[in-house]
Amino acid sequence: MFKRLAEAGASVAITVDGKQVAARAGDTVAAALIAAGIAHCRTTPVSGAPRAPYCLMGVCFECLVTIDGVGSRQGCLVPVRDGMAVETQTGKREAGR
Amino acid sequence: MTKASDLASSYELVVIGGGPAGLAAAALAARAGLSTVLFDENPGVGGQIYRAITSSPVKDRAVLGEDYWTGAELAVEAKASGALIVTGATVWSLDPTRLVGISIAGQARLIQADRVIVATGSLERPFPIPGWTLPGVMSAGGAQTALKAQGLVPSGRTVLAGGGPLLWLLAAQILRAGGKLDAILDTTPRVNWLRALAHLPDFVLSPYFSKGLKLLREVRAKVRVIRTDRVEAVGDDRLREVVFGTGDGERRMPADLLLLHQGVVPNVNLAIAAGVTHAWNERQLCFEPVLDGDFTSSVPGIAIAGDGAGIAGGTAAAERGRIAAIAAVRALKPAASAPDVQIIRQKLRREEMGRAFLDWLNRPADSFRQPTGDTIVCRCEEVTARQVRDTADMGCEGPNQMKAFLRCGMGPCQGRLCGLTVTELIAAQRGTTPVEVGYYRLRPPVKPITLAELASLPIAEAERKAVER
Amino acid sequence: MAASDYDVAVVGGGLVGVATAWGLAREGCRVVVLDEGDRAVRASRGNFALVWVQSKGLGLPEYAGWTIRSSNAWGGFAQTLKEETGLDVSFQRPGGFHLALSDRELEARANILKRLHNQPGIVDYKTEIMDHAQVARMLPDIGPEVVGGSFCPIDGHVNSLRLFRTLHTAIKARGVTYLPSHRVEKITKEGGEFRLATEHGEIRAGKVALAAGNANMRLAPMVGLEAPMRPERGQIVVTERLRPFLNHPVVTLRQTDEGTVMIGDSKEESVDPAGLTIGVSATEAERAVRQFPLLSNVNVVRTWSAIRVMTQDGFPIYDESETHPGAFTVCCHSGVTLAANHALTVAPMIARGALDISLVAPFSARRFHVQAAG
Numbered sequence: 001m002f003k004r005l006a007e008a009g010a011s012v013a014i015t016v017d018g019k020q021v022a023a024r025a026g027d028t029v030a031a032a033l034i035a036a037g038i039a040h041c042r043t044t045p046v047s048g049a050p051r052a053p054y055c056l057m058g059v060c061f062e063c064l065v066t067i068d069g070v071g072s073r074q075g076c077l078v079p080v081r082d083g084m085a086v087e088t089q090t091g092k093r094e095a096g097r
Numbered sequence: 098m099t100k101a102s103d104l105a106s107s108y109e110l111v112v113i114g115g116g117p118a119g120l121a122a123a124a125l126a127a128r129a130g131l132s133t134v135l136f137d138e139n140p141g142v143g144g145q146i147y148r149a150i151t152s153s154p155v156k157d158r159a160v161l162g163e164d165y166w167t168g169a170e171l172a173v174e175a176k177a178s179g180a181l182i183v184t185g186a187t188v189w190s191l192d193p194t195r196l197v198g199i200s201i202a203g204q205a206r207l208i209q210a211d212r213v214i215v216a217t218g219s220l221e222r223p224f225p226i227p228g229w230t231l232p233g234v235m236s237a238g239g240a241q242t243a244l245k246a247q248g249l250v251p252s253g254r255t256v257l258a259g260g261g262p263l264l265w266l267l268a269a270q271i272l273r274a275g276g277k278l279d280a281i282l283d284t285t286p287r288v289n290w291l292r293a294l295a296h297l298p299d300f301v302l303s304p305y306f307s308k309g310l311k312l313l314r315e316v317r318a319k320v321r322v323i324r325t326d327r328v329e330a331v332g333d334d335r336l337r338e339v340v341f342g343t344g345d346g347e348r349r350m351p352a353d354l355l356l357l358h359q360g361v362v363p364n365v366n367l368a369i370a371a372g373v374t375h376a377w378n379e380r381q382l383c384f385e386p387v388l389d390g391d392f393t394s395s396v397p398g399i400a401i402a403g404d405g406a407g408i409a410g411g412t413a414a415a416e417r418g419r420i421a422a423i424a425a426v427r428a429l430k431p432a433a434s435a436p437d438v439q440i441i442r443q444k445l446r447r448e449e450m451g452r453a454f455l456d457w458l459n460r461p462a463d464s465f466r467q468p469t470g471d472t473i474v475c476r477c478e479e480v481t482a483r484q485v486r487d488t489a490d491m492g493c494e495g496p497n498q499m500k501a502f503l504r505c506g507m508g509p510c511q512g513r514l515c516g517l518t519v520t521e522l523i524a525a526q527r528g529t530t531p532v533e534v535g536y537y538r539l540r541p542p543v544k545p546i547t548l549a550e551l552a553s554l555p556i557a558e559a560e561r562k563a564v565e566r
Numbered sequence: 567m568a569a570s571d572y573d574v575a576v577v578g579g580g581l582v583g584v585a586t587a588w589g590l591a592r593e594g595c596r597v598v599v600l601d602e603g604d605r606a607v608r609a610s611r612g613n614f615a616l617v618w619v620q621s622k623g624l625g626l627p628e629y630a631g632w633t634i635r636s637s638n639a640w641g642g643f644a645q646t647l648k649e650e651t652g653l654d655v656s657f658q659r660p661g662g663f664h665l666a667l668s669d670r671e672l673e674a675r676a677n678i679l680k681r682l683h684n685q686p687g688i689v690d691y692k693t694e695i696m697d698h699a700q701v702a703r704m705l706p707d708i709g710p711e712v713v714g715g716s717f718c719p720i721d722g723h724v725n726s727l728r729l730f731r732t733l734h735t736a737i738k739a740r741g742v743t744y745l746p747s748h749r750v751e752k753i754t755k756e757g758g759e760f761r762l763a764t765e766h767g768e769i770r771a772g773k774v775a776l777a778a779g780n781a782n783m784r785l786a787p788m789v790g791l792e793a794p795m796r797p798e799r800g801q802i803v804v805t806e807r808l809r810p811f812l813n814h815p816v817v818t819l820r821q822t823d824e825g826t827v828m829i830g831d832s833k834e835e836s837v838d839p840a841g842l843t844i845g846v847s848a849t850e851a852e853r854a855v856r857q858f859p860l861l862s863n864v865n866v867v868r869t870w871s872a873i874r875v876m877t878q879d880g881f882p883i884y885d886e887s888e889t890h891p892g893a894f895t896v897c898c899h900s901g902v903t904l905a906a907n908h909a910l911t912v913a914p915m916i917a918r919g920a921l922d923i924s925l926v927a928p929f930s931a932r933r934f935h936v937q938a939a940g
Contacts, residue, residue, distance in 0.1 A: 001233065002249040002354075004247070004250075005154065005274060024154075026152055026247060027247050028140065028246070028247075031247040035249055039335050040232040045825060046477075046479045049479070050231075051230060052232035053239065054234070054239060056235075056236075056239035057148075057238060057242055058138055058544075059510060059513050060510055061508070072509075072545075072865050076242075077138055079140045092808055092809045093864070094809050095860045096811075096860035096861075192842075196844075492738070492744040494603060494604055494746045494747060497605065501730055502731040507867075508867065509806060535604060540842050540868070541844065548805065548851045548855055548864050548866055551847055551848055552848060552852035553848075556849050557845050563832040563834050564831070565853075566674075566833075
């Protein structure tokens with residue numbers, strides 16, 4: 001859906017659901033997911049419908065993902081960091097993670 | 098990185114939001130000697146209009162345009178002013194005593210302010226069409242953010258739908274960056290010209306006029322523009338095609354990405370939670386705070402600057418921020434030197450001049466604001482237009498009762514993407530007005546914080562006693 | 567009386583009012599519900615949704631029996647509502663807990679239960695005190711600071727917002743007229759019927775049932791009744807939706823069928839429904855995290871405050887006017903727990919035109935005079 005302009009920043013290694021994803025410095029988690037072509041980042045806790053980042057400005061809460069073990073974080077507000085483990089979410093969050 | 102524990106317990110001025118209004122306000126106030134802190138929840142300052150202004154990987158200045166790069170100066174000034182600028186800092190509470198709840202990297206604090214300038218800007222108006230929750234459908238603002246901050250350009254089959262200045266600006270930016278657009282679906286009703294025409298003379302004199310015309314020509318030369326009064330996103334686990342109405346029926350376009358935009362509206366959540374009085378703006382079809390000439394709200398010591406005060410654009414936002422900051426300086430340090438407010442007011446008037454024309458011209462059609470049938474209204478709780486309409490028919494006459502009945506507005510976004518739609522749907526269904534219907538009652542936290550963060554806040558003995566038994 | 571527009575006017579469109587209205591409609595009455603608007607001070611939008619028995623009745627043993635009657639009727643009530651509306655209010659009665667975070671709290675709890683059970687004429691509802699290990703067998707996620715608690719096997723809970731919507735749906739289906747933004751300003755009785763003055767005109771009805779919560783204090787004297795109230799504020803914290811982790815409701819913490827966790831609750835003197843005290847929310851959060859440490863990282867998505875409907879002694883008031891026959895009060899704090907009674911027991915009495923003294927005599931407001939004289 002998206003391609004990067006040539007000038008994008010230095011590469012940052014994160015994992016998404018255990019798989020290596022090449023993010024760039026300056027990416028937020030949500031931007032990295034979009035750039036990697038990951039179609040959806042969660043399913044809803046209501047109907048289980050797939051959702052993907054929508055507003056990228058902290059408003060819509062569609063980009064909720066688990067980051068380094070902590071669930072329901074707004075991916076569009078969190079900058080990527082080397083070694084970061086991102087997990088997509090399925091339905092309701094599990095208490096305790 | 099500033100941590101929550103690094104913050105002082107109080108500041109003379111707390112500025113919430115690091116877009117043009119917030120940056121200009123913080124810079125002016127700090128230079129005049131007020132102890133000033135600016136909080137922004139994003140990784141960097143700039144707000145949405147100057148998103149990633151200090152870090153954008155887009156080096157070809159022509160792509161985002163010179164208007165974007167003027168934001169750099171605001172960021173530099175704010176940094177040099179001595180104001181403490183804290184990014185990654187989410188303000189989740191503001192009360193009438195100007196106690197500010199802040200969360201930084203999972204740590205919450207309460208900070209007392211003598212004055213507060215809320216500069217939380219705008220958000221895109223909800224665009225509730227069938228299928229707008231499908232992966233592959235994004236807000237145009239979202240795509241613009243990805244371009245500014247990460248240098249990401251749409252690459253597949255891309256359709257842009259809606260109306261308003263930002264839509265055309267984004268189209269131009271995508272094209273200049275080497276992106277391709279398969280079509281622009283222009284949803285602006287032609288009849289809007291009737292109301293807009295009266296304001297054309299002002300618009301012609303405003304800075305928007307020549308810029309706007311140039312932009313339209315630039316985009317129209319490269320992209321098919323189709324007028325439509327109906328747009329639908331169709332797909333299964335993601336968007337597959339865009340269906341839209343034309344004069345002679347219906348057309349379907351295979352698409353990977355549909356970008357939606359029908360203008361921006363003030364981001365009112367924090368101000369409403371703080372108890373600020375709001376009023377309905379019929380021209381811009383949104384609620385906005387009731388403010389005086391210095392942008393002071395109905396709550397003493399709380400001002401609202403920038404697009405949060407009513408949509409007027411980035412340049413006006415900075416001037417509004419300065420006016421609000423001068424009022425704060427006058428109140429707290431009358432002897433300090435501050436710029437002449439009259440000159441700033443003149444600049445602001447010039448900036449606001451073309452607004453009426455743009456507002457009337459780009460006013461979204463009823464059908465794109467008041468959906469029907471199974472179209473989702475509340476994305477978080479998956480509440481449909483039919484449910485809201487049926488419940489209004491049952492006797493539910495306001496959004497707060499609606500929330501209790503259907504859970505609309507109860508999810509994590511706290512009504513930001515459904516509030517206006519629910520208000521307008523109730524008004525339409527019950528034959529009344531948005532003024533009569535009103536808006537959601539909002540309370541802290543206006544953005545989620547963890548239970549542990551809430552638990553870490555100071556507790557007075559009486560407050561503990563009110564719960565323990 | 568045939569000239570009246572309605573057989574009964576119910577004043578108040580909260581849970582007490584609509585449960586009563588539904589019950590009246592089932593008895594064949596022509597009913598109108600007069601309600602305030604969207605910004606009404608409304609406990610039905612802010613309650614904790616328990617169908618709760620343990621610790622009810624200290625000071626008035628008949629209240630325990632009345633509560634158990636409703637608790638026992640609740641299953642059938644929920645089933646009937648589902649048949650009529652298709653909506654499931656998710657009533658569950660798995661037994662509920664009150665958790666203690668210190669020996670002092672546990673001792674205080676045990677003392678209350680002892681005093682309650684020692685009252686003459688009390689029904690035994692089998693509440694037992696448990697230690698940490700006993701509680702942990704039923705609530706495996708409790709934290710080490712939970713020293714124990716009390717458990718009552720007939721405590722339960724419901725989705726109270728869905729109950730509110732379901733009752734509104736049900737009264738609509740049964741032809742009840744619902745009039746929002748009809749705040750009742752004045753009630754008079756002329757020519758054998760009640761006239762209720764509102765901003766939008768006068769409503770006439772043969773009988774009137776006052777179910778207006780704390781506003782009964784203002785309305786009751788207009789028809790020769792009284793409802794001494796002492797409203798208080800309560801605050802609640804709500805989390806995002808979580809996978810089910812809690813099998814039993816705790817009096818201050820429950821997981822809804824939707825997955826959110828509601829954490830309460832406070833008793834404050836302020837009666838400003840718009841206000842909210844962060845320190846109170848913080849206390850609730852702090853206790854919740856100590857009770858269930860796995861909730862630490864969970865996101866709080868909402869808080870709310872609401873004004874409790876509270877009579878001066880905390881017990882319900884059901885009365886029929888002596889000076890204005892046909893005027894009734896239906897007034898209580900526990901609008902969720904007692905909803906089944908209001909729909910299935912009180913409403914038929916009102917429909918018949920006389921309260922059944924054998925059931926509700928202890929709840930007459932006349933008790934306040936006895937106490938004052940004594």
